[in-house]
Amino acid sequence: MALTGLDIYKLLPKTNCKKCGFPTCLAFAMAIAAKKTALDKCPDISDEAKATLSAASEPPIRTITIGAGEKKLEIGGETVLFRHEKTFFHPCGLGITISDTTSPADLQDKIKKFNALSFERVGQKVKAEIIAVKNDSNDKSKFINTVKEVKSKTTALLVLLSNDTSALEEAVKIAGDAKPVIGPANISNADQITAIAKSNNANILATGKDLDEISTVTGKISASGYKEILIDLSNVKDITSLENLTQTRRMALKKNIRSIGFPALVFTSGANTYDHLSYAAMAIAKYAGIVILPEPDPSIFLPLVTLRQNIYTDPQKPVTVDSKLYAIGGQPGANSPVIVTTNFSLTFFSVEPEILNAKVPTWLLIVDTDGLSVLTAWAAEKFHAEKVLDAMKKANLESVVSHKKIIIPGYVAVMAPKLNEISGWEILIGPREASAIPKYLRSSWQ
Amino acid sequence: MEKVIEKAVSKISELAIGATSANGGTREKELKIGGQSAMPFLHFEGSMPNAPVVALEVWDTVPEEWPLIADEFKDIVNDPIKWAQKGKEWGADLISLRLESCHPDNKNNSAAYAADLVKKVLAATKLPLIVIGCGHPEKDQEILPAVAEAAKGEKILLGMATKDNYKTIVAAALASGHSIIAESPLDINLAKQLNILVSDMSMPLERIAMHHTTGGLGYGFEYCYSIMERCRLAGLAGDKIMATPIINMIADETWKTKEAKTPQDEQPNWGDLHKRAINWEIACAAGYLQSGADILVLAHPESIKQVKQTIGKLK
Numbered sequence: 175m176a177l178t179g180l181d182i183y184k185l186l187p188k189t190n191c192k193k194c195g196f197p198t199c200l201a202f203a204m205a206i207a208a209k210k211t212a213l214d215k216c217p218d219i220s221d222e223a224k225a226t227l228s229a230a231s232e233p234p235i236r237t238i239t240i241g242a243g244e245k246k247l248e249i250g251g252e253t254v255l256f257r258h259e260k261t262f263f264h265p266c267g268l269g270i271t272i273s274d275t276t277s278p279a280d281l282q283d284k285i286k287k288f289n290a291l292s293f294e295r296v297g298q299k300v301k302a303e304i305i306a307v308k309n310d311s312n313d314k315s316k317f318i319n320t321v322k323e324v325k326s327k328t329t330a331l332l333v334l335l336s337n338d339t340s341a342l343e344e345a346v347k348i349a350g351d352a353k354p355v356i357g358p359a360n361i362s363n364a365d366q367i368t369a370i371a372k373s374n375n376a377n378i379l380a381t382g383k384d385l386d387e388i389s390t391v392t393g394k395i396s397a398s399g400y401k402e403i404l405i406d407l408s409n410v411k412d413i414t415s416l417e418n419l420t421q422t423r424r425m426a427l428k429k430n431i432r433s434i435g436f437p438a439l440v441f442t443s444g445a446n447t448y449d450h451l452s453y454a455a456m457a458i459a460k461y462a463g464i465v466i467l468p469e470p471d472p473s474i475f476l477p478l479v480t481l482r483q484n485i486y487t488d489p490q491k492p493v494t495v496d497s498k499l500y501a502i503g504g505q506p507g508a509n510s511p512v513i514v515t516t517n518f519s520l521t522f523f524s525v526e527p528e529i530l531n532a533k534v535p536t537w538l539l540i541v542d543t544d545g546l547s548v549l550t551a552w553a554a555e556k557f558h559a560e561k562v563l564d565a566m567k568k569a570n571l572e573s574v575v576s577h578k579k580i581i582i583p584g585y586v587a588v589m590a591p592k593l594n595e596i597s598g599w600e601i602l603i604g605p606r607e608a609s610a611i612p613k614y615l616r617s618s619w620q
Numbered sequence: 621m622e623k624v625i626e627k628a629v630s631k632i633s634e635l636a637i638g639a640t641s642a643n644g645g646t647r648e649k650e651l652k653i654g655g656q657s658a659m660p661f662l663h664f665e666g667s668m669p670n671a672p673v674v675a676l677e678v679w680d681t682v683p684e685e686w687p688l689i690a691d692e693f694k695d696i697v698n699d700p701i702k703w704a705q706k707g708k709e710w711g712a713d714l715i716s717l718r719l720e721s722c723h724p725d726n727k728n729n730s731a732a733y734a735a736d737l738v739k740k741v742l743a744a745t746k747l748p749l750i751v752i753g754c755g756h757p758e759k760d761q762e763i764l765p766a767v768a769e770a771a772k773g774e775k776i777l778l779g780m781a782t783k784d785n786y787k788t789i790v791a792a793a794l795a796s797g798h799s800i801i802a803e804s805p806l807d808i809n810l811a812k813q814l815n816i817l818v819s820d821m822s823m824p825l826e827r828i829a830m831h832h833t834t835g836g837l838g839y840g841f842e843y844c845y846s847i848m849e850r851c852r853l854a855g856l857a858g859d860k861i862m863a864t865p866i867i868n869m870i871a872d873e874t875w876k877t878k879e880a881k882t883p884q885d886e887q888p889n890w891g892d893l894h895k896r897a898i899n900w901e902i903a904c905a906a907g908y909l910q911s912g913a914d915i916l917v918l919a920h921p922e923s924i925k926q927v928k929q930t931i932g933k934l935k
Contacts, residue, residue: 256853258846290889295838385621412933416661424624431621448926451899455906456934459845473891476879477837477903484842485907520806520840527839527877531685609755612685613725 177230179204185223186216193217234426235435238377238404238463240267240304241331241352247303249404249463250437255423258489265486267464268454268478269304269330271441274311274320281320285327287470293479296495296519300479306441306466307345309336314344321345333357333379333439333466339366346374355379355404355439361387364394372400379439381406385418389433396432404463405434408441412453415440419461437463447474458482492545493519499539499569502526506535508576511619513604513611514562515583516543516551524608532612534619537574541565548583559592566597581619625665628657628856632863632914633826634670635799637714638748639775647774648746651714653829653914654865659852660910661934666856671935672909674924675750675917676712677871678703680729680737681721686875688897689919700737701744708747710921711928716750717741718872722763723754734763735770742774750777750801750915752869757784765792772796777915779803779867780831783814790821799827801867806833806843808850815861828864829915836873837904844868845911852912868908871919874901898922906930 183203194215196202205211206227213219213227237251247267254260272284292301305324309317317336324330325348332354334345342356357379359367364380371378378395380403382388388405395403407422409415419438426435440462442453450467451474457465458481467474487493494517513529515521517540529536541561543551551557566572566580578599582590584606594601605614634655639645653673658666680700682690689697696703700717707715719734721727738751751767753760760780765788768778779801781789786802793800802818804810811830819825830851835844848866855863874880880897882890890896901923905916909930918924 256846256849257842258850293889389621412930413661413663416934417664420662421621421623421664424626425621428624434621447895448899448902448922449929451902452906452926452930455903456910456930459907459910471891471895472889473896473899476890476896477899480838480879481841481903481907484838484845487842489842489846520835520843523839530878530881531876610725 177207177227179207181230182206182227185219185226187218187220189218191218229432230430232432234430235423235437236401236403237264238402238437239353240355240377245303245329245331246353247331252423252461253427255427257485261488261490262486264463265482266458266462267304267331268302268475268482269306269333269464269466270302270470271306271308271466271468272320272324273308274313274316276320281323284470285324287472288330289328291470291472291475293476295480295483296493298483300483302470302475302479303331304333304464304466305330306333306335309338309341312338314338314341317341318344318348321348325349333464335379337363339363339370342367343370343374346370346376349376351375353377357381358406359391359395361391361394364391365398368395368398368400371402372398377402377404379404379406380436385421385434389431392433392436403436404439405436406441407438407462408443410443412456415453416456416460419457423461439464439466441466442468447471450474451477454478455481459485494542494545495519495522495540497540497542497565499537499571499574500526502529502536502538503533504535506537508574510535510537510575511581511615512537512539512571512575512579513581514539514541514565516541516546516548516557518543518545518547518551521547525611528608528611529615532615534615536615537571539565539569539571539580548585552586552589557586559589559596562589562593563597566599581614623664628666630657630856630858630860630863632656632852632855632865633828633860635777635826635829635865635914637750637775637777637799639773643775645774646742646746647748649748650775651748657856659856660912668935670914671931672914672916673713674711674927674931675714675716675915676704676707676710676924677869677917677919678707678715678717678741679720680717681726683720683875686871686919687881688894689875692894701740704741704745706921707745710924712747712918712924714748714750714915715741715745716752716869716917718752719754719763719767721754722759723756724759725756726754728759731763731766735766738767738770742771748776749774750779750867750917752779752801755780757782761785761788764789768792768796768798771798775799777801777829779829781814781818783810783817786814786818787821790818790823793827794821794823799829801829801831802864803831803833806835806840806847808847811847811851812861815864819861825860825864829867830864831867831869834868834870834873834908836870836877837900837907838879839873839877841904841907845907848908848911848913865914866912867915867917868905868913869917870901870904870908871917874904875919902926909934
């Protein structure tokens with residue numbers, strides 16, 4: 175990975191000329207290693223040294239862009255093995271395969287179902303982004319027609335797969351400037367595919383029977399100066415994929431091995447949809463850049479986009495929900511209860527399902543506590559009577575309900591007298607734990 | 621290419637659940653969990669002598685908040701004995717019995733009831749047993765000692781011991797030779813603290829499992845996932861206190877979610893409800909398998925079958 179000061183020193187002229195502003199070449203090298211100065215401050219550096227140093231400063235796993243404009247997808251560029259060490263930056267792409275042997279009716283059906291794989295979770299739009307078109311027919315015109323159909327009827331990012339390079343060359347032009355992935359590139363066709371990718375601004379999917387062979391293929395491609403590469407780590411045995419996904423991430427991060435420092439693509443395999451789901455879940459958790467399943471089944475994709483969102487959430491910042499008044503469980507009205515809590519997403523997502531369980535339509539007033547949970551926010555003075563009153567006013571609660579009663583979490587019962595005094599509302603002490611909300615709403619709320 | 625190997629300096633502790641007749645119990649087998657010397661399924665750098673196991677979640681009252689399970693298995697879920705007997709047929713490795721009805725907000729059933737039920741369940745199934753209280757810290761201090769006494773000799777796994785009630789529950793488990801689940805709310809420091817407190821009562825670390833308070837998929841999954849990874853990494857790096865096996869209560873965090881309840885006609889693009897709910901349980905389990913789950917507690921027979929199969933492929 176990053177070169178040490180001594181590694182850099184070896185590449186410098188060692189003249190101690192001071193033109194860089196440092197007393198010695200060694201001091202300058204140390205400063206570069208510490209990222210306090212840049213190499214170009216040395217007027218006498220050789221081109222060779224420059225190339226070595228700039229290569230060393232590249233990220234260990236290359237960031238690859240698929241597509242263009244607003245719907246482009248960036249994958250790779252990861253810097254850690256475990257999300258708690260920093261975060262995983264670029265959520266993996268999810269998608270489906272479409273074979274060019276699919277009948278016209280099935281093709282339309284699949285396209286329609288793919289286009290519906292779009293969901294809203296925690297206020298974010300999440301969806302499947304990718305369609306991989308496979309030239310299983312070995313018939314060029316069938317492949318081209320399928321690619322055209324997919325391109326014209328979806329906004330999917332494309333992975334174009336054919337063993338016929340002339341078919342790929344034609345297909346890549348249909349994708350236009352939407353930077354697709356093309357392949358599979360192997361030892362024998364890597365040069366041809368690289369030429370097509372270069373002249374059409376496409377990414378290349380490198381394949382091989384094992385990591386050594388994949389590394390040879392990526393080596394051939396990048397020897398030409400082109401590095402828009404993904405590696406295919408699919409394997410019919412899940413365990414081999416897990417090993418390879420783990421090893422490639424480690425080799426890139428810990429040993430700075432460039433030839434496998436690219437995002438990985440995985441086609442799931444298995445005997446039934448549950449197998450595909452389980453395989454995909456493993457690949458999302460463990461380092462895949464793209465995961466492709468056979469069918470656009472929403473009952474599979476909803477849990478998968480959710481898992482992806484969970485895994486790629488930045489653990490360094492608390493996740494919050496919008497601070498506002500929510501209507502939970504149908505249509506609460508003027509006589510419905512009002513519960514107040516914090517904007518920490520985990521608090522919200524503990525409380526919301528319990529209100530749904532209660533089957534009592536309820537107003538849920540969320541107070542901005544900078545993403546802190548009830549007790550933590552109270553201790554940090556971010557969840558107190560004045561803050562709750564502010565939120566009540568902002569939500570115009572007086573005009574929403576007619577009863578002037580508000581339920582506060584049992585853990586902050588202590589704020590009740592003050593809140594009562596400044597708001598004039600009756601303060602009801604709710605349960606301490608969200609799990610007791612159904613019982614509370616059913617029995618205690620009148 | 622040369623593999624990058626990260627050798628662990630230590631192992632996860634090995635916990636045994638269930639006593640066979642050879643050991644003074646009546647279980648058909650002794651189930652072992654833990655003992656790994658690598659992160660999950662990374663066989664190239666360590667061993668995994670005991671694969672993760674799957675438990676069937678059984679309630680002693682109809683789980684009204686799991687409408688799909690309550691409906692699909694309506695002839696089973698109204699009888700904990702019948703329900704527990706399904707464990708074997710559905711391929712579970714053990715049973716996890718939850719004494720929900722003892723909760724003061726539920727039927728407030730007594731300690732004597734709990735003890736009697738546990739005896740009946742032990743007679744009805746020969747699978748090893750986990751018994752979980754009702755989740756009310758004070759009430760669990762009443763019922764769990766009675767359960768421990770009733771199951772004496774069977775080496776059950778008893779939970780949940782929390783910072784508020786661990787003393788009584790751990791003492792009861794010690795007196796009757798059981799193991800304990802130490803539960804802490806999504807916080808690695810509290811998890812460690814509780815493991816220290818429990819082991820300070822001379823409960824061997826080999827008889828403690830951790831529950832970090834499982835987050836359901838989409839409902840805090842990522843917090844639990846990362847705490848599990850951190851615990852497991854610490855355990856493998858030599859922190860014996862953090863090297864205890866981990867349990868995930870997945871069923872309870874799955875079947876009450878809106879994804880496992882909302883019919884397709886209300887959410888047309890969410891897909892078939894029945895399939896979606898099972899998928900939710902499977903995906904959650906598949907995720908936790910990667911962060912160090914040793915016991916996965918599930919409810920649906922399809923999920924149990926699938927998760928067992930996934931473990932079979934990875935182990």
